Amino acid sequence: MNSTKREGVLYVISAPSGAGKTTLCKEIIDIFPNLRHSVSYTTRTPRNGEVHGRDYFFVGKEEFSRMVEAGEFAEWAEVHGNFYGTSLAVLKECRSQGIDLILDIDCQGASQLKSRFEGGVYIFVLPPSIAELRRRLDNRSSDSQEVIERRIKNASGEIKEARWYDYIIVNDKFEVAVEQLKSVLIAEQCRAFRLLGSLSSTFEF
Amino acid sequence: MNSTKREGVLYVISAPSGAGKTTLCKEIIDIFPNLRHSVSYTTRTPRNGEVHGRDYFFVGKEEFSRMVEAGEFAEWAEVHGNFYGTSLAVLKECRSQGIDLILDIDCQGASQLKSRFEGGVYIFVLPPSIAELRRRLDNRSSDSQEVIERRIKNASGEIKEARWYDYIIVNDKFEVAVEQLKSVLIAEQCRAFRLLGSLSSTFEF
Numbered sequence: 001m002n003s004t005k006r007e008g009v010l011y012v013i014s015a016p017s018g019a020g021k022t023t024l025c026k027e028i029i030d031i032f033p034n035l036r037h038s039v040s041y042t043t044r045t046p047r048n049g050e051v052h053g054r055d056y057f058f059v060g061k062e063e064f065s066r067m068v069e070a071g072e073f074a075e076w077a078e079v080h081g082n083f084y085g086t087s088l089a090v091l092k093e094c095r096s097q098g099i100d101l102i103l104d105i106d107c108q109g110a111s112q113l114k115s116r117f118e119g120g121v122y123i124f125v126l127p128p129s130i131a132e133l134r135r136r137l138d139n140r141s142s143d144s145q146e147v148i149e150r151r152i153k154n155a156s157g158e159i160k161e162a163r164w165y166d167y168i169i170v171n172d173k174f175e176v177a178v179e180q181l182k183s184v185l186i187a188e189q190c191r192a193f194r195l196l197g198s199l200s201s202t203f204e205f
Numbered sequence: 206m207n208s209t210k211r212e213g214v215l216y217v218i219s220a221p222s223g224a225g226k227t228t229l230c231k232e233i234i235d236i237f238p239n240l241r242h243s244v245s246y247t248t249r250t251p252r253n254g255e256v257h258g259r260d261y262f263f264v265g266k267e268e269f270s271r272m273v274e275a276g277e278f279a280e281w282a283e284v285h286g287n288f289y290g291t292s293l294a295v296l297k298e299c300r301s302q303g304i305d306l307i308l309d310i311d312c313q314g315a316s317q318l319k320s321r322f323e324g325g326v327y328i329f330v331l332p333p334s335i336a337e338l339r340r341r342l343d344n345r346s347s348d349s350q351e352v353i354e355r356r357i358k359n360a361s362g363e364i365k366e367a368r369w370y371d372y373i374i375v376n377d378k379f380e381v382a383v384e385q386l387k388s389v390l391i392a393e394q395c396r397a398f399r400l401l402g403s404l405s406s407t408f409e410f
Contacts, residue, residue, distance in 0.1 A: 159408050163397065168396075168400045179391065186385055187372065188392070190385050192370050196368060204361065
């Protein structure tokens, strides 16, 4: 009875750097056993502690270009001079296997997915304010002042994109943001259009 | 700054009798301080323990007809030979005051609201199966066997309507159903279209 099998849900999260998206994603992965984090491909240099295959698949620009040409990406984008992409094969596999997938990607990639795939859930994480975003970036030892200034400048443009997302989570108090993200995931599992297929073996709709 | 004020959200819950909708609504009201239960007008006879103004506004058929004629109902419907209706004035007042309202009404009334108002959230509560629904109705001392048979017969028709609701909650384990309903309410508060107005004083979208 393939027709009644539940499809995996695609959650797409975007945010300006420093809004706390990565920490939120890590927290939420531990709560939902059926949820996996999609590992992006990137041409950027690994940061301290980042592991190939866990945080990203680190590839060269040539390999990335080959994958783009071969249509192997569900979405890809250039961000701050580096390339990032999501494997189309992984996305399709998870959907058909009923595995939920969380994608932590930028607005350009999210926009591509929204136009290519139906049923995805688009979540934008906002900092409480630009001033608080600056404070958080200042406290993050990994970035130089030049990088911070560029991120702040980019943030204003990225935040404009929140408009077309399904949900906005303001990451002021972390526990509240986690509760909201968790609620979005649970609520989306209850969406009628996702359930009618599997419930049609019990009820006539 | 009226333009940035948050509007009250309208939650509409329907279910066949015995699915546990009323208990779920009571539970959820205690969790959200900003959420009120909308008290319907009805022409039916009060059941044991029901209080005028708390459970329903009990009115005669003549008064109900007058209210229909005067356009005082946001929705009204005839169910099992009795009339039920929701005050339009209360609905508008709560929306403009930023108070969330939960309406526990049948599919006909819900369908009227959906065509008349934007931004409402439509939730259908299902029993785990028709057999379990029958068991629950049998255990409810208030109904005669004749009433139970009629409710079971009506349930199949009502369940078909679940199709056009936004969310479906299967009330198998009560705590799980409460968690799901709670999540739907929290998630809906995070919907981008509800937040952009109030966030526009902090960010440019």
